[in-house]
Amino acid sequence: MPSENQSGMQCVECEGLLAEAIDGALHGSTLAAFEAHQQSCPACRTMVEEATAGLHWLEGLDEVEPPRHLVHNILAQTIGALPSEHAVVSPRGEGWLDKVKGRLAPIFAPVATPRFAMSFGMAFFSITLLLSIAGLHISDLRRLDLSSKGIARTYSSTQARVIRYYDNLRLVYEIESRVRDLRRVAAPEKQQPEEPAPKTQPKSDNRQDQDKNRTNQNYSRDASQPELAVSPAGNEPGMKNLTNQARLNRRTA
Amino acid sequence: MDDIQAVNALIRRCVTGDAAAWQEIVQQYHRRIYNICYRFSGSPEDAADLSQEVFIKMYRTLSTFDTTRASFMTWVTTVTRNLLVDHFRKGKYDRITDSLEATPGNQDDGLTLAEKLEDPSAGPEAGVRSQEAQTLVHKALRKLSPELREAVILRDLQDMDYKDIALVLKVPEGTVKSRINRGRTELARLLQRSYRQVS
Numbered sequence: 001m002p003s004e005n006q007s008g009m010q011c012v013e014c015e016g017l018l019a020e021a022i023d024g025a026l027h028g029s030t031l032a033a034f035e036a037h038q039q040s041c042p043a044c045r046t047m048v049e050e051a052t053a054g055l056h057w058l059e060g061l062d063e064v065e066p067p068r069h070l071v072h073n074i075l076a077q078t079i080g081a082l083p084s085e086h087a088v089v090s091p092r093g094e095g096w097l098d099k100v101k102g103r104l105a106p107i108f109a110p111v112a113t114p115r116f117a118m119s120f121g122m123a124f125f126s127i128t129l130l131l132s133i134a135g136l137h138i139s140d141l142r143r144l145d146l147s148s149k150g151i152a153r154t155y156s157s158t159q160a161r162v163i164r165y166y167d168n169l170r171l172v173y174e175i176e177s178r179v180r181d182l183r184r185v186a187a188p189e190k191q192q193p194e195e196p197a198p199k200t201q202p203k204s205d206n207r208q209d210q211d212k213n214r215t216n217q218n219y220s221r222d223a224s225q226p227e228l229a230v231s232p233a234g235n236e237p238g239m240k241n242l243t244n245q246a247r248l249n250r251r252t253a
Numbered sequence: 254m255d256d257i258q259a260v261n262a263l264i265r266r267c268v269t270g271d272a273a274a275w276q277e278i279v280q281q282y283h284r285r286i287y288n289i290c291y292r293f294s295g296s297p298e299d300a301a302d303l304s305q306e307v308f309i310k311m312y313r314t315l316s317t318f319d320t321t322r323a324s325f326m327t328w329v330t331t332v333t334r335n336l337l338v339d340h341f342r343k344g345k346y347d348r349i350t351d352s353l354e355a356t357p358g359n360q361d362d363g364l365t366l367a368e369k370l371e372d373p374s375a376g377p378e379a380g381v382r383s384q385e386a387q388t389l390v391h392k393a394l395r396k397l398s399p400e401l402r403e404a405v406i407l408r409d410l411q412d413m414d415y416k417d418i419a420l421v422l423k424v425p426e427g428t429v430k431s432r433i434n435r436g437r438t439e440l441a442r443l444l445q446r447s448y449r450q451v452s
């Protein structure tokens with residue numbers, strides 16, 4: 001193969017102009033010399049054909065859609081917050097879950113992801129609901145060990161299970177609104193803070209029965225062992241704190 | 254120039270701790286960054302992990318972005334590319350690449366890949382656009398050396414000009430062009446070879 005032909009252009013030059021030639025950016029005498037070289041140099045002709053084909057293949061690649069939670073995860077890992085306007089619509093402004101997430105963001109910054117926050121929210125919700133069934137009320141929870149360490153321990157044992165059930169934003173928000181309902185019901189009792197928690201009979205209380213039904217739906221758990229839904233390993237230290245405290249409160253009540 | 258000014262204003266707000274500005278940046282650039290990572294790494298899971306790392310790095314180093322030296326797009330791409338190179342040099346994301354020949358669709362309807370790519374009734378555009386072709390090209394891309402791969406990704410998938418690619422890759426423009434040429438021709442040869450094997 002000739003390295004130089006009648007057009008006066010060498011293969012090296014031809015190769016140097018290849019990208020621009022494919023872009024259609026060659027004009028005038030340069031273009032004429034490039035084309036003349038193609039006529040007489042099969043190697044460069046092949047090169048142009050292959051490069052054009054390669055470009056054609058690449059241009060056929062469509063842009064792919066990033067995963068749905070990517071923006072959420074990025075924001076959680078950088079500013080530790082959920083996106084405000086692009087989030088799944090939260091019905092009434094700042095939700096209870098958002099407040100919890102906001103408060104926990106600095107503590108859990110290294111591991112905080114929306115999934116983590118939601119999982120935690122759900123773990124907290126589960127505890128709340130189950131303690132409520134067990135005769136306790138939201139207000140009682142303030143006395144429990146809800147320090148970050150205690151929660152982290154409970155969280156780690158709960159996460160795997162919770163993720164499986166709540167890997168769905170809509171469900172989380174639905175449950176969030178149920179939490180709100182629960183709090184609304186619990187609110188009147190909070191107005192008498194000095195009163196010991198009233199003895200409730202979960203079996204005879206209609207609302208509590210409904211709550212228990214929800215629990216069964218959500219956790220697919222045996223009604224006789226509701227605590228297990230929170231922590232499958234009942235001997236987890238964090239969980240023990242909670243259940244012991246729950247028993248203690250039940251006795252004092 | 255309005256775009257550049259808007260972006261620079263956004264970055265200034267961001268540097269002063271404006272979370273909404275940062276959110277805007279994430280919204281504007283995550284798609285591009287994810288796509289670069291996806292085409293470079295070959296895997297959607299790795300691409301998601303890498304994209305998150307890119308944004309964490311950007312968030313930490315945003316104040317070092319110099320508006321007078323390069324466009325923000327070039328800076329974002331440079332951060333992404335450096336992180337990719339870093340990770341793949343360490344072998345963190347190296348895995349055995351799937352066989353180019355083991356493409357989905359070979360068994361399901363009796364048509365060979367070659368027949369699908371060269372369907373005479375569909376015309377060449379339909380061939381390139383088909384899902385099988387997309388998978389095939391995506392896998393072929395993964396077989397290029399990282400140097401050629403990044404060059405064609407930035408040029409042919411991200412539509413960057415040679416000057417900006419040269420800034421990102423920190424090589425002369427001539428080298429950029431040569432890598433793009435080689436990337437394209439090598440890709441065409443890989444796909445031609447797989448075509449011959451399935452036919």
Ligand SMILES: [Zn+2]
Nearest residue numbers: 011014041044
């Ligand atoms: Zn030649």
